[in-house]
Amino acid sequence: MNTAPACAMLLLIAAMAALPSCITAPLEEPAIQVTPEPSRPFGLDHPNLRRFPDHAINQIIITAWEHYKKGNFESAALDFERLLRKSYVDDDILFGAGISWHRHANPAKALAYCSGAIEKNPAHFEALLLRAEIQRSLGRDEKARTDLEKIASMEFVKDLVCGLYFDENDLAGRAVFDSRKARAKALLAGE
Numbered sequence: 001m002n003t004a005p006a007c008a009m010l011l012l013i014a015a016m017a018a019l020p021s022c023i024t025a026p027l028e029e030p031a032i033q034v035t036p037e038p039s040r041p042f043g044l045d046h047p048n049l050r051r052f053p054d055h056a057i058n059q060i061i062i063t064a065w066e067h068y069k070k071g072n073f074e075s076a077a078l079d080f081e082r083l084l085r086k087s088y089v090d091d092d093i094l095f096g097a098g099i100s101w102h103r104h105a106n107p108a109k110a111l112a113y114c115s116g117a118i119e120k121n122p123a124h125f126e127a128l129l130l131r132a133e134i135q136r137s138l139g140r141d142e143k144a145r146t147d148l149e150k151i152a153s154m155e156f157v158k159d160l161v162c163g164l165y166f167d168e169n170d171l172a173g174r175a176v177f178d179s180r181k182a183r184a185k186a187l188l189a190g191e
Contacts (some may be wrong), residue, residue: 048161048170049092057088064096065163065170073104080113091121092161099130099164107134125151125180126162126172132187144187151184 049065050058064079070129077100083093098113111134117127132147 028079046163046166047169048165051090052088053163057083057086058120061088061093061096061163064100065166068096068100068103068163071167073100077104077106077109089116089120091117091124091127092163094120095124095127095130096163098127102134104128107138110134121160123154123157124160124162125154126164128161129143129180129184132184136187148184151181152188154181 017071039062046059046062046065049061052058052061060079060083064076064083067073067076067079077097080093080097080100083089084097094113096115098110098117101107101113102110111131114127117124118131121127128147128151133143135141135147135177154177156174156177159174160177161170162172163170165172165176
């Protein structure tokens with residue numbers, strides 16, 4: 001009969017008995033600490049950016065606009081592009097990619113994304129104005145003029161969901177629309 005395993009067990013028990021109780025006492029399960037999400041001031045929960053059923057996707061949208069707001073334009077642009085590669089395509093995401101690439105000095109990508117936003121939503125006055133400004137900076141005055149004329153002739157219909165207005169519940173309302181329309185008219189008059 002092999003008594004080696006039994007002897008080894010007895011030696012282990014004897015060794016453990018010689019250890020201080022703080023080492024041999026059973027470990028208590030630590031209480032799970034649930035840290036509540038910090039309360040946000042009203043209007044900053046971004047309900048207008050949470051438009052997809054997938055929470056992770058909505059969080060990428062919010063993070064992308066946070067990157068933009070903090071001046072991390074390349075990170076913002078890459079986040080928006082990641083959403084687009086996953087087939088989450090809407091005018092706000094396309095505009096976000098466009099304005100981020102514009103601020104990161106890539107006018108070709110900025111124009112492509114602004115055009116995509118306008119294709120999805122022809123009343124996206126922010127995308128139209130940005131595209132006009134990029135066209136002007138590239139010396140394409142006639143194309144810029146066409147976009148500016150569209151804005152100048154638009155009528156306000158409804159708030160525009162736009163993460164650019166991160167601190168205003170992500171909505172560009174009538175006041176923003178009126179200021180963009182006035183800017184378009186001023187640019188047309190100053191040509």
